[in-house]
Amino acid sequence: MKCFIASLFLFFIGVQGLVSQSEGCITDQNDTFFKRLESNLKRSNETVEKGFVTRFVPINFFIVEDTDGSNSMDDTKIINDLCKLNERYLEADILFYIDDITYINNTNLNHRPRLTTSVNLMRQMRNNKAMNIFLVTEILQNNGTPSGAAGYYSGGNNDFVVMLKNQLGNESFTIEHEIGHFFSLAHPHVGWEGDISQGSTNGGYHPMTHGDTVRIQIITGSTQAGSVEVELVDRSNCTTAADRICDTPPDYGFGQSCGCCTMVYDVWDRNGDKIEPMIDNVMSYSNGCDPFLFSAEQIITMQSDFDSPSRAYLRTGEVAEFNPISSSVNIISPVNDQIFENFNGVLLEWEPIAEAEEYRVFISVSQQLEFTTTDNELYLTNLQPNKFYFVDVFAINKFGTGCHPITRRLFQTGSGSTSVNETSSINEINVFPNPVYKGQDLTVNYNSQGNFSSTVKLISINGQLVWNKQTQIIRGENKMIISSNGLNTGLYFLELHTTEGVIIEKIIIE
Numbered sequence: 001m002k003c004f005i006a007s008l009f010l011f012f013i014g015v016q017g018l019v020s021q022s023e024g025c026i027t028d029q030n031d032t033f034f035k036r037l038e039s040n041l042k043r044s045n046e047t048v049e050k051g052f053v054t055r056f057v058p059i060n061f062f063i064v065e066d067t068d069g070s071n072s073m074d075d076t077k078i079i080n081d082l083c084k085l086n087e088r089y090l091e092a093d094i095l096f097y098i099d100d101i102t103y104i105n106n107t108n109l110n111h112r113p114r115l116t117t118s119v120n121l122m123r124q125m126r127n128n129k130a131m132n133i134f135l136v137t138e139i140l141q142n143n144g145t146p147s148g149a150a151g152y153y154s155g156g157n158n159d160f161v162v163m164l165k166n167q168l169g170n171e172s173f174t175i176e177h178e179i180g181h182f183f184s185l186a187h188p189h190v191g192w193e194g195d196i197s198q199g200s201t202n203g204g205y206h207p208m209t210h211g212d213t214v215r216i217q218i219i220t221g222s223t224q225a226g227s228v229e230v231e232l233v234d235r236s237n238c239t240t241a242a243d244r245i246c247d248t249p250p251d252y253g254f255g256q257s258c259g260c261c262t263m264v265y266d267v268w269d270r271n272g273d274k275i276e277p278m279i280d281n282v283m284s285y286s287n288g289c290d291p292f293l294f295s296a297e298q299i300i301t302m303q304s305d306f307d308s309p310s311r312a313y314l315r316t317g318e319v320a321e322f323n324p325i326s327s328s329v330n331i332i333s334p335v336n337d338q339i340f341e342n343f344n345g346v347l348l349e350w351e352p353i354a355e356a357e358e359y360r361v362f363i364s365v366s367q368q369l370e371f372t373t374t375d376n377e378l379y380l381t382n383l384q385p386n387k388f389y390f391v392d393v394f395a396i397n398k399f400g401t402g403c404h405p406i407t408r409r410l411f412q413t414g415s416g417s418t419s420v421n422e423t424s425s426i427n428e429i430n431v432f433p434n435p436v437y438k439g440q441d442l443t444v445n446y447n448s449q450g451n452f453s454s455t456v457k458l459i460s461i462n463g464q465l466v467w468n469k470q471t472q473i474i475r476g477e478n479k480m481i482i483s484s485n486g487l488n489t490g491l492y493f494l495e496l497h498t499t500e501g502v503i504i505e506k507i508i509i510e
Helices: 031-042 044-049 076-092 107-111 116-125 174-182 254-258 296-307 309-314
Strands: 055-065 094-105 131-136 151-154 160-164 331-333 338-340 346-350 358-365 369-373 377-380 388-396 408-413 426-432 441-448 452-460 465-473 476-483 490-498 501-509
Touching (some): 031 296, 044 296, 055 107, 076 296, 094 296, 151 174, 160 174, 296 309, 465 476
Parallel strands (some): 055 094, 338 408
Antiparallel strands (some): 151 160, 358 369, 441 476
């Protein structure tokens, strides 16, 4: 489920949970909020007359971490997930680009963003030429108790979005929902926000409470609004009831009531007209609707808000063309499973991408390394001998990396003189069965030219030592049994360390 808008400009009140359907959130959909919405609706004819115009929105993402640097996140997630946001707003002709990514070290803000000191810090850090989105670890209430909120938009003087780091790019469209609030959209079920599990009678439609014909004219007691007119199917009161948008049909919180994305009730309004809600609306409370959708009038309303005087600061003119990364990076070198004789001089090379402003290179498994370059090659001199590495390369511009699959290469380094699969003392190594089923024993056979001590290690794909044994190798045939009990499925590296070097074999556990 999505979570949602809280007007810090007016006051702070507790945000309810957004993880399950019985939980809601606080959206202060008051007179001030709706005046702005109605003003945008009045300008909608001017917006339509503009025709096809793409609106580009700069975003300043703020990654908040604790004062000591813990509970942070890698900005790679933002860069990777931005393409989803743009795909989901493409029909609205509203597209987003990265103006900046800023790190903030503040424990209070990272856990209790609604404290006065936290709000003042966000106000101080706010970029006056971009939409501001603060990514935090959790959103506790001021007293430190969990709120369950996944995010909210703060209006007025505090014109920014706050949301959990783990909600970026999710199937619940959390950030898309919050940006909808940013552009003045209300919930289509205004007045019905509540929590049935806490005894509320307005936490979405409930057949035992409201019957199959809902006769009430006013719904009260919402956690986010005062007295609200109950919307009718015939649109006779659509400009004054619920979200004030006429092409979003009546929705009495059906999605939050059933925890679903399909209408499971047969419900009529007080005129006897059957209700067919747009339960997969981005601004609704519903689950599992990927993709969620905007209505045509919602799109025009957001465009009108962008065009309004209050959003002039977004119209920087810095970006006038949508040029996302067109494809995955094609890595030329290394080829998969390539073995480099040396470890202190490995050249990585890839085909350039026209839209790229820079490239990020990630080296993983035996080491965790990250590089940024504007070239289409990188010479590595700080790798370790006789190790396996994965390399990933991403092309980046203001629109992120694009929605493309990762191209990954696996390569090995040598010692400069000794092969990683054979030494003069040990040869004819054989590992079977490989792949091996989880719980099955793995047999390692090899032939030795002498007697000496050795260390045998099993390394996970993440570089963790999961098994280690000292063993005495004898001249002739040697045999070792390794149990796979307790190991997770995946790729492992068996390393046999000798005085002459390291022999490495790949093992797959299924």
